[in-house]
Amino acid sequence: xxxxxxxxxxxxxxxxxxxxxxxxxxxxxxxxxxxxxxxxxxxxxxxxxxxxxxxxxxxxxxxxxxxxxxxxxxxxxxxxxxxxxxxxxxxxxxxxxxxxxxxxxxxxxxxxxxxxxxxxxxxxxxxxxxxxxxxxxxxxxxxxxxxxxxxxxxxxxxxxxxxxxxxxxxxxxxxxxxxxxxxxxxxxxxxxxxxxxxxxxxxxxxxxxxxx
Numbered sequence: 001x002x003x004x005x006x007x008x009x010x011x012x013x014x015x016x017x018x019x020x021x022x023x024x025x026x027x028x029x030x031x032x033x034x035x036x037x038x039x040x041x042x043x044x045x046x047x048x049x050x051x052x053x054x055x056x057x058x059x060x061x062x063x064x065x066x067x068x069x070x071x072x073x074x075x076x077x078x079x080x081x082x083x084x085x086x087x088x089x090x091x092x093x094x095x096x097x098x099x100x101x102x103x104x105x106x107x108x109x110x111x112x113x114x115x116x117x118x119x120x121x122x123x124x125x126x127x128x129x130x131x132x133x134x135x136x137x138x139x140x141x142x143x144x145x146x147x148x149x150x151x152x153x154x155x156x157x158x159x160x161x162x163x164x165x166x167x168x169x170x171x172x173x174x175x176x177x178x179x180x181x182x183x184x185x186x187x188x189x190x191x192x193x194x195x196x197x198x199x200x201x202x203x204x205x206x207x208x209x210x211x212x
Contacts, residue, residue, distance in 0.1 A: 005118055005187075008115055008187070009066065009115055010069055011107070012111030012112050013042045013043070013069045013073075013108075014069055014073050015104040015105070016070075016104070016105070017038040017042040017069065017071075018073055018074075018104045019101050019105045019147070020037045020039075020147045021035075021038035021077045022077060023147060023151050023153075024074075025081050027152075031075070031078050034078045035070075035074045035078075037074075037151065038071070038073060038074030039067050039070040039071060039074065040143065040146050040150060041070075041143040041146065042066065042067075042069070042070035042108075042143060043060035043067060043070065044144075044145075044147070045143040046058065046060055046066070046115075046139055046143075047060050048139070049120075049135055050119075053135065054123070055123070102202055105156070106194075106198040106199060107195065108140075108144075109140045109144070109166065109167055110140070110166075110190075110192075110195040111191060113136045113140035113167045113171050113194050114136065114171075114186075114194075115139060115187075116137070116139025116171075117133070117136035117175060117178070117187075118183065119135065119139070120132045120135035120136065129172075129175045132171070136171040136190075137167045137171055140171075141163070141167060145157060162197060162201035162206050163198065166193075166195075166197035169193055169194065169197055170192075170193040170194025170195075170197070173190045174187055174193075177190065
């Protein structure tokens with residue numbers, strides 16, 4: 001399960017770093033800002049998780065491989081856009097930018113939700129479904145919240161479609177299934193549920209009720 005979790009974390013790190021870096025590029029930040037926002041998005045939720053779990057120093061510092069992947073991803077995206085500035089002005093941007101960012105954000109959300117649950121289970125060996133789900137959701141949405149605040153935006157989870165609720169649903173599925181069919185299978189099912197709900201919410205424009 002450790003190797004499986006590591007692979008998921010790296011994929012999630014790349015996905016979240018991509019979303020953070022592209023928002024920074026869209027906000028006209030320099031290469032340092034792009035790397036900071038990309039890395040913060042990638043490891044921010046995990047750092048919140050580690051603080052809650054009492055893991056010191058947070059894994060982002062004790063295992064800098066995650067920040068390394070985030071920086072490489074952010075720098076690569078910056079170089080691509082810097083050498084091809086027409087990308088930001090072309091029809092491709094308007095046709096595919098939102099879709100790509102949504103997919104990266106969704107993949108990172110699903111992965112870090114189940115990874116957060118696994119981390120909580122490793123620290124607290126008794127089965128506490130509420131705590132596991134809470135830590136999973138915090139891990140999933142934390143980086144995105146920090147990204148939006150640093151970019152001067154209203155946090156995505158408060159205004160756009162079904163986001164945190166998808167993480168909650170996937171987290172519950174993961175917690176329930178991991179006890180009955182195994183950790184890996186539970187993690188995969190939780191990831192799938194989170195991603196599917198998020199994609200459906202985006203496609204059908206599902207939102208929670210709000211005051212008109």
